[in-house]
Amino acid sequence: MKKFRIAFLNPPYLEKFSRSQRSPAVTKSGTLYFPMWLAAACALADREGFVVDLIDAPAAGTSRQDVLMRLKHFVPALIVVDTSTPSIHNDSEFCKEIKAALPNSFIILVGTHVSAMPEQCLNLNDSIDAVAIGEYDNTISELAKALMEYQTPFNVPGVAYRHKEKFIFTTCRQPLEDLDSLPHVSPIYKRFLNIEHYFNPNALYPMVTITTTRGCPHECVFCVYPQTVMGHRLRMRSVSNVLDEMQYIVENFPEARAVFFEDDTFTISKKRCVEISEGIIKRGINISWTANARATIDYETMRRMKEAGCRCLCVGFESGSQELLDNMKKKITIEQSEAFMEDARRAGILVHGCFMVGFPGETKKTMNETLELAKRLNPDTVQFYPMMIYPGTEAFKWFDDRGYITTDDFSKWLTPAGLHNTVIRTESLTSAELVRFCDNARRQFYLRPDYMFYKLRQVLNDPEERKRTVKSARTFIKYLIKGSDIPN
Numbered sequence: 001m002k003k004f005r006i007a008f009l010n011p012p013y014l015e016k017f018s019r020s021q022r023s024p025a026v027t028k029s030g031t032l033y034f035p036m037w038l039a040a041a042c043a044l045a046d047r048e049g050f051v052v053d054l055i056d057a058p059a060a061g062t063s064r065q066d067v068l069m070r071l072k073h074f075v076p077a078l079i080v081v082d083t084s085t086p087s088i089h090n091d092s093e094f095c096k097e098i099k100a101a102l103p104n105s106f107i108i109l110v111g112t113h114v115s116a117m118p119e120q121c122l123n124l125n126d127s128i129d130a131v132a133i134g135e136y137d138n139t140i141s142e143l144a145k146a147l148m149e150y151q152t153p154f155n156v157p158g159v160a161y162r163h164k165e166k167f168i169f170t171t172c173r174q175p176l177e178d179l180d181s182l183p184h185v186s187p188i189y190k191r192f193l194n195i196e197h198y199f200n201p202n203a204l205y206p207m208v209t210i211t212t213t214r215g216c217p218h219e220c221v222f223c224v225y226p227q228t229v230m231g232h233r234l235r236m237r238s239v240s241n242v243l244d245e246m247q248y249i250v251e252n253f254p255e256a257r258a259v260f261f262e263d264d265t266f267t268i269s270k271k272r273c274v275e276i277s278e279g280i281i282k283r284g285i286n287i288s289w290t291a292n293a294r295a296t297i298d299y300e301t302m303r304r305m306k307e308a309g310c311r312c313l314c315v316g317f318e319s320g321s322q323e324l325l326d327n328m329k330k331k332i333t334i335e336q337s338e339a340f341m342e343d344a345r346r347a348g349i350l351v352h353g354c355f356m357v358g359f360p361g362e363t364k365k366t367m368n369e370t371l372e373l374a375k376r377l378n379p380d381t382v383q384f385y386p387m388m389i390y391p392g393t394e395a396f397k398w399f400d401d402r403g404y405i406t407t408d409d410f411s412k413w414l415t416p417a418g419l420h421n422t423v424i425r426t427e428s429l430t431s432a433e434l435v436r437f438c439d440n441a442r443r444q445f446y447l448r449p450d451y452m453f454y455k456l457r458q459v460l461n462d463p464e465e466r467k468r469t470v471k472s473a474r475t476f477i478k479y480l481i482k483g484s485d486i487p488n
């Protein structure tokens with residue numbers, strides 16, 4: 001078994017293309033996600049005794065040529081290629097080059113897009129031997145064993161492959177129940193990645209991203225991971241397992257200033273949030289942290305989190321129209337968002353607010369209500385995006401059924417520069433109107449004199465905030481002024 005080699009590849013595409021985030025793109029803020037899911041599968045394969053390599057080409061700026069050279073040198077029997085909706089054609093085309101260089105390798109595609117459209121993706125070209133559907137940590141290790149033994153994936157759950165020109169789907173891969181059974185991703189980061197390549201403007205820089213849960217019990221119609229890969233059943237790592245990894249990060253990445261908990265919703269269990277916070281304090285783990293949250297968490301929980309180093313929460317407020325919030329099944333009210341912001345401020349936690357436009361029923365009036373809500377809530381930072389829809393989601397089906405998707409070319413999910421585009425229109429708004437509204441809303445939010453004064457004071461008073469803000473502002477200001485690169 002020791003000789004069987006597996007390469008985990010985040011393939012080259014646009015420079016700094018953030019493939020594993022919920023809406024994959026080159027971002028205006030310079031955000032670049034860790035290849036978290038590849039790293040998790042890589043960690044498990046490593047523990048199982050396989051020889052592994054992990055290549056994150058967009059982060060390291062590795063060219064196609066250099067990736068091919070590294071693969072040829074490593075000679076993997078199995079190559080796991082991450083994909084995304086906007087990059088799927090790029091990714092599948094690159095597989096042809098890999099196959100030409102390593103004709104005996106077995107190539108499997110992974111990710112949300114291939115989980116939603118396995119047959120179409122498998123048929124993109126002959127170099128693709130299989131696709132993994134759903135969570136793929138165990139799928140890859142089991143596939144490697146099956147390939148060693150039978151040269152076919154026929155008995156591995158969660159795999160679709162071709163046999164005699166026919167599409168074969170094995171059986172469903174059940175989501176992993178015991179997350180503590182997985183090894184930590186941080187040692188894999190340490191071995192193969194440079195954490196300074198990664199950035200999230202909501203965390204101090206540099207940071208290390210991990211997840212502590214999988215799955216989300218909520219059913220927001222646009223949200224891709226729970227609907228395509230992770231499911232709606234919440235699974236949690238134990239508190240001690242999370243604390244052990246935090247401790248490893250602090251001890252092994254002395255340059256790290258933060259941990260980013262990239263769970264779908266870290267705060268889903270308030271009890272667990274408090275337990276993790278108490279554990280951080282008890283163990284003396286001294287590092288700032290950021291997490292994704294819903295606007296339903298209370299002051300007392302946030303106060304405990306703040307004491308344990310929580311610096312910022314990323315929250316999807318989404319819309320200023322209650323009707324649209326209900327349409328998208330967000331299950332929050334505007335009053336809850338307002339109360340949450342007040343509590344977060346009182347607890348001393350910064351908030352990054354996410355807002356989207358383009359939902360079923362969106363009009364110019366509801367978009368303006370969203371902008372007004374953003375200004376009223378006044379978080380530390382915000383993002384405004386036209387709704388991004390992905391195959392496998394309820395939102396995609398809704399727009400598709402009504403003929404409101406403007407293209408079937410997935411590369412158009414991005415603008416020419418790789419920024420988020422939108423491929424939807426609504427009953428009354430064009431795609432361009434949605435993108436332009438977001439450009440304008442960003443300016444109206446960030447260029448308010450009060451806000452600029454607040455930011456100036458923040459960066460002058462705190463060197464860590466200065467470092468993070470300056471890094472983000474380098475790209476963000478350009479887009480703030482210029483707007484998105486869509487045709488007029």
Ligand code: SF4
Pocket residue numbers: 216217218219220223224226264265294316
């Ligand atoms: S609560 Fe957040 S993670 Fe869960 S479905 Fe809604 S948007 Fe997705």
